[in-house]
Amino acid sequence: MKDEGARVSWDLVCRPNHEWGLRLQNLIDWNKTSMFQHVWALVSNVGTLWVRWTNEYILKGKSFMAFEPTSSYSWFWRKILKLRAVAGQFLDPASGGFSGQYKVNEVWKVIRRKYERESWAGLIWFPLHIPRFAMITWFALFDRLPTRDRLLKLGLVVASECVLCSSDLETRDHLFFNCVFSKEVWGGILQICNLSRSVGGWSQEVLWAVAELKGRSLIITLLKLAGNAYVYRILNERNCRVFGGSRSTVGDLICRIMEDIRFRLVGSAIRGAGQNADICVEWGIG
Ligand SMILES: [Zn+2]
Incomplete structure (x- = not known):
């Protein structure tokens, strides 16, 4: 599968979860x-028997390491x-020659490629995450959502402007934090969380979240959930408008995001809930 055509490369999808990815083993590396x-x-x-046959009919006395194959050899x-x-x-x-016995774990360690844990992994895969929101945010972080700029690059004839504001090219960065419509939604969420800061661009918001949203307290969990729900709901609103569905207002989306979070947090034993009674009341999760 080529990276340019796929939303996310196979290589990326196969990363083990602790190194940030989905819970799929890399079948190619296991096969090797x-x-x-x-x-x-x-x-x-x-x-x-197979080794004796190979030595006699394939290698014909040559070393396996120095053997020069012809193009007629099989895939195997x-x-x-x-x-x-x-x-x-x-x-x-x-x-x-090899020293010692064949150990599958040792070979696996050499064959399997290593990946750095992405700094923003904890923003998505945290204990109370909502899987469908996390997945969409993951695609967004890799800029693999089917935004119109990407569809145009793939040669698909589509309109290019953002359906939320009709004033700019629809890119990932525009759709989520540069668009006046989306910006108002995220600004509203920050306000409800008593955070007085202006909304930055995609990179600034991700950097802010990476630096500030550490730990498992109520407010941190709530902000992480809000960020993931925000990406999901903005994309959903965009899709509704593109495919002729209903149109929601900024207020509608803020309410929906609050509902998403309420459903997830209500009744959950979360650290800091006692010290944040005002937040619990605001979000209806007391
Ligand atoms: Zn826009």
Whole structure:
């Protein structure tokens, strides 16, 4: 799957959750790890029937590591031979062979690529997150939502202007924090949270959230939920307008976001609820 056509690259989707991604193992890397045991057997010359047959009819006395394949070799063999780069990391320079036994965990560690935990992971995957909101925010953070600027780049003939304000090109950054309509929604949410700050652009808002929204207190959880609900509701409003559905006002969206949060937090045992009675009353989560 190519990154340019997909909303999010396969490589990204397959990252383990603790490194920020979905709970899917990278099947390609697991497959390579599994195939590597054939490489181990060949280099170690373990006397299985397959190894004896390969030595006699494929390698014909040559070393597996130095073997030059022709283009007529099968898919399986081309894949096996590509694993020589991995094999090089396990070879003992003195003996030219593997030292020790084949250990799947050790091979997996080498084959699987590592990723840095994104600094904003905690803004989305926190204990009380709402999965469908988190997913949309995740797409937004990678700028993989089907905004009109991206659809135009893919060669799809669509109108380019933002359906919320009709005054600018619809990009991710415009849709969520530069658009006058959206800005008013987010500004309203901040006001209800007693935060007197002006709404910045996408990058500024994400940086602010990364720096400020740490911990598991009521207000932090509430703001994280609000941020995710905001992205979801703005996108939903955009889609309703694009596909001829109903149009909501700024006030409607603020109410909907508050409702989303209320449904999630009401009754949940959350730290700091006792010290934030005014917030609980404001949000109806007491
Ligand atoms: Zn707009």
